[in-house]
Amino acid sequence: MKNLNCCCGEKAIYWRRYSGQRFCRDCFNQYFERRVLETIRKYRMTRKGERIGVGISGGKDSTTLLHVLNKLKPKLGISLHPILIDEGILGYRKSGIETAKNTCMAVGLELLTASFNKETGHTLDELQRTGEQKPCTYCGVLRRKLLNQTAIEGDLDKLATGHNLDDEAQVVMMNYLSGDIERLHRLMGNAANPDMIKRIKPLSLIPEKEVMIYALNNNLRTSADECPYAKHNHRTKVREFLNTLETDQPGVKFSIISGWEKLINSMPPRGTNILACKVCKAPTARDKCRACELKEEIKIKMSAANMGLAD
Numbered sequence: 001m002k003n004l005n006c007c008c009g010e011k012a013i014y015w016r017r018y019s020g021q022r023f024c025r026d027c028f029n030q031y032f033e034r035r036v037l038e039t040i041r042k043y044r045m046t047r048k049g050e051r052i053g054v055g056i057s058g059g060k061d062s063t064t065l066l067h068v069l070n071k072l073k074p075k076l077g078i079s080l081h082p083i084l085i086d087e088g089i090l091g092y093r094k095s096g097i098e099t100a101k102n103t104c105m106a107v108g109l110e111l112l113t114a115s116f117n118k119e120t121g122h123t124l125d126e127l128q129r130t131g132e133q134k135p136c137t138y139c140g141v142l143r144r145k146l147l148n149q150t151a152i153e154g155d156l157d158k159l160a161t162g163h164n165l166d167d168e169a170q171v172v173m174m175n176y177l178s179g180d181i182e183r184l185h186r187l188m189g190n191a192a193n194p195d196m197i198k199r200i201k202p203l204s205l206i207p208e209k210e211v212m213i214y215a216l217n218n219n220l221r222t223s224a225d226e227c228p229y230a231k232h233n234h235r236t237k238v239r240e241f242l243n244t245l246e247t248d249q250p251g252v253k254f255s256i257i258s259g260w261e262k263l264i265n266s267m268p269p270r271g272t273n274i275l276a277c278k279v280c281k282a283p284t285a286r287d288k289c290r291a292c293e294l295k296e297e298i299k300i301k302m303s304a305a306n307m308g309l310a311d
């Protein structure tokens with residue numbers, strides 16, 4: 001009869017289709033934490049003594065990341081500094097903020113915060129009502145800027161984010177679909193630049209489903225609320241498409257990532273001409289960074305709206 005138990009003999013709680021392995025609760029936790037450590041070492045993500053920022057939202061990915069890094073930090077010799085960005089999304093962000101605060105308090109870490117409202121004078125809800133971009137455009141550009149800015153102010157060496165394998169496969173696929181080879185190249189990591197904090201993604205080789213199982217296994221309190229603007233996001237369609245593919249062909253998300261790595265590594269190195277934004281000095285390929293462009297556009301739109309000139 002087929003053995004449905006974990007290799008240790010305990011009752012399995014998870015069957016990993018793409019490898020055929022079954023895991024009990026304890027073996028799954030060990031596997032998961034080992035996998036994160038291996039990923040950090042494989043890509044030389046951290047060095048002893050570094051101050052690592054951790055982008056945290058209260059969701060399962062970032063909460064799991066903080067929990068695992070907190071366990072691994074004695075082995076890695078790093079310190080952790082969680083950062084939360086409040087975009088200002090009514091009915092969504094509040095529970096995430098509460099959860100993130102509680103998580104940081106439980107592990108004794110001080111939470112650094114920044115908000116769209118402080119940076120631009122407006123919440124994301126206000127921006128999407130008056131501005132001409134999609135909410136995810138404001139959100140992505142401003143969140144990236146604020147994470148970087150807060151990490152610089154906090155004298156941090158790197159910034160860890162909770163992106164998992166699914167997120168990575170989605171973004172690679174989206175760039176294939178738009179034929180954006182330059183962005184596919186840039187996804188490999190930002191160029192050495194003292195004004196740009198290097199991003200690391202310790203969960204990038206772990207499927208989303210396994211992150212969820214780890215969070216449940218360890219009773220991590222996470223916010224399950226979904227952003228009301230997610231439906232505007234092209235990524236939602238790509239996610240559904242990749243999930244369908246994965247059901248038919250287990251392991252396809254890993255193949256997408258390894259194919260992309262091979263492709264980029266076989267290409268000649270790209271010379272990136274990085275300039276300093278003439279407004280905020282942030283690194284950019286143009287004379288003004290995208291965040292400053294958006295902030296300018298927001299200012300014009302908001303004052304037109306205040307004068308009753310908006311179309």
Ligand code: SF4
Pocket residue numbers: 135136137139140227228229230231233
């Ligand atoms: Fe931001 Fe869009 Fe994600 Fe909502 S769905 S959190 S607006 S990027």
Ligand code: ZN
Pocket residue numbers: 277278279280281282288289290291292293
């Ligand atoms: Zn700028």
